[in-house]
Structures are given as C-alpha cells and as structure tokens.
Amino acid sequence: MSLKVISSLSLFFLLLCLIFPSHSKELKVAISHDAPPYIIDHAQSGLEVDIILQSLPGHTVSFLQMGWAEIQGAIAHGIADAETNVLGQNGKIYYSNNYIGFVNSAISKKKDNIKIEKISDLAGHHIIAWQGAHSDLGTQFAALFHPGKPLHKYYVEIGDSRKQVQEFWRRDNSVAIIDRAIFSYLSNKQGHTMDEVDIHRIFDPVSKFKMAFKEEAIRDAFNRGLSRLCETGTYASLLKKYKVSQEASICE
Known part of the structure; x- marks a missing residue:
C-alpha cells in the first residue's frame, strides 16, 4: 500500500472521529475510602465498585476516594460527576434508583456484656459510627447523637472503615454502628472473629442508598444498567461473590 493511500485513509478516519465523536467520557465518581468487601484495594474492586462499573459499561469511570461526609457535595464543588451513598436531597442534580444496601447493626464485645434491644439503649456507651451516620439512621438516632445533643460527647464518627473497626477493638465498652459484612471482613484482617461480638439488630434491616x-x-x-444487573441475576451473583447477604439486594 502506498504512502499516499495510507495518508488518505488516516485523513478519512480522522474526519469520521470529528463527525461522529465517541459518546464515552471519563466519569469521575466520588466514593468512600476502602470498606471491604464493598470497596477494595483503592477502589480497584469490590461489590460497590463492580455494581457501578457494570451498570455503566459505556463509560470510563475513575473513582475519587474521600471520607463519607465529603462525598455529598463533591458535584457542587466541581470535583466529581457523580456521588455514591446518598439518600436523596434537593438540588440541581439527578438521583438514581437504589443501587446498594447495607445491613447496619450495633456491634459490641461479648466480654463487655452490653444489652441493646432498642436505639435508646445505646445511651451511656461510647458509640463509633461512620461519617454522616447521625443523618443516615433515622430521627430517633439523630435525636440522641446529632451534634448539639447531650449524648454527642459519647459519640464519634470516623470516615475510614478500617480505623472505625480498629477503634472499636481498642476501646472497652464501645459499640460500633456498621455494616456487618464490612465489620466481619476488617475484624478478620485485624485478628478477631465474629465469635467475640454480639450483634444487635436495632435498625431497619437494610439501609439503601x-x-x-x-x-x-x-x-x-x-x-438502565442497574435494572439489567437485576434482571439477569448478575446482582445476586455479585452479592454471592463478595459474601454479602442476599438481604442487602436492591432488586425487587
């Protein structure tokens, strides 16, 4: 093939690209720090990562990791095109259907012998939750631990799930408010087992975001992509792959 023909073909393909540009674009997604099994290895894998990637097969997604509290506002601040883990609020942005569910519980050490049957039983204990939990877990929880409330001095929110679990194991008479799959995964990594704790199911069975x-x-x-994951059984398979309870499914 002559250089003249090659040059003509190159020009032809260049013109095609200009006339029919690719609709694929980089999508910057604000997501939390690693919280296995949902977000693993700096957002390279994990249940939540896979759900997002497989629901947007036509887009190049890059994840921007930050604390839970910083995620909502990432679009407004111009640093992201999408935000994860939102409950819905007013504003000139567009909310998806529920895409992820967390099975949140209050978790205490068996050796502390803490009795918790309802949210008000958390009073008097050192509570360790994720950033923004005081707004995510309902009005009764907020009435106890929202900033400015008397019990807030016994309450701490930590933006990194690893540090949240570390703080729980370090401190006696503490209660972790956390998804059970995240807690189990990180506790095992830190040399502990679920046999050492009591699970108190005092919140809604699944918190959906x-x-x-x-x-x-x-x-x-x-x-549309999320619906396909549900219809094809892929969503259920991802839950099984990452050992997350099927009760966390958002598929109806």
Whole structure:
C-alpha cells in the first residue's frame, strides 16, 4: 500500500472521529475510602465498585476516594460527576434508583456484656459510627447523637472503615454502628472473629442508598444498567461473590 493511500485513509478516519465523536467520557465518581468487601484495594474492586462499573459499561469511570461526609457535595464543588451513598436531597442534580444496601447493626464485645434491644439503649456507651451516620439512621438516632445533643460527647464518627473497626477493638465498652459484612471482613484482617461480638439488630434491616449524577442522561443510563444487573441475576451473583447477604439486594 502506498504512502499516499495510507495518508488518505488516516485523513478519512480522522474526519469520521470529528463527525461522529465517541459518546464515552471519563466519569469521575466520588466514593468512600476502602470498606471491604464493598470497596477494595483503592477502589480497584469490590461489590460497590463492580455494581457501578457494570451498570455503566459505556463509560470510563475513575473513582475519587474521600471520607463519607465529603462525598455529598463533591458535584457542587466541581470535583466529581457523580456521588455514591446518598439518600436523596434537593438540588440541581439527578438521583438514581437504589443501587446498594447495607445491613447496619450495633456491634459490641461479648466480654463487655452490653444489652441493646432498642436505639435508646445505646445511651451511656461510647458509640463509633461512620461519617454522616447521625443523618443516615433515622430521627430517633439523630435525636440522641446529632451534634448539639447531650449524648454527642459519647459519640464519634470516623470516615475510614478500617480505623472505625480498629477503634472499636481498642476501646472497652464501645459499640460500633456498621455494616456487618464490612465489620466481619476488617475484624478478620485485624485478628478477631465474629465469635467475640454480639450483634444487635436495632435498625431497619437494610439501609439503601442512591447515586447522584450531574447529568440526567448518565443517571438514566445507570438506572438502565442497574435494572439489567437485576434482571439477569448478575446482582445476586455479585452479592454471592463478595459474601454479602442476599438481604442487602436492591432488586425487587
């Protein structure tokens, strides 16, 4: 093939790219620090990571990791195109269907012999939760531990799940408010087992979260992709792969 023909073909393909540009774009997604099995190895894998990637097969996704409290606001501050783990709020952004569910519980050490049957029983104990939990866990929990409430001095929120679990094992008479799968995974990594703890199911069985998007079209594409994961059984398979209870499913 002559150089003239090659040059002509190159020009032809260049013109095609200009006339029909790729609709794929990099999508910057604000996500929490590692919280296995949901987010693993700096957001390279994990249940939540896989759900997002497989729901947006036509997009190049890059994850921006930050504390739980910093995620909501990442779009407004111009650093991300999408936010994970939102409950929904007013604003000029677009909310997806529920895409992830967490099975949150109060967890205490058996040796501390703490009796917890309802949210009010948390009073008097050192409570360790994730950033923003005082707004995520309902009005009764907020009435006890929201900033400015008397019990807030016994309450701490930590943006990194690893540090949250470390603080729980370090401190006596503490109660961790956390997803059971995250707690089990990180506790095992830190040399502990679930036989050492009591699980107190005082919250709604599953806390379900949405994603927020800057663009409506991408939100719609995400919802369609998420529906496909449910319809094909892929969502259930991902739960099984990462050893997360099927009760955490958002598929109906």
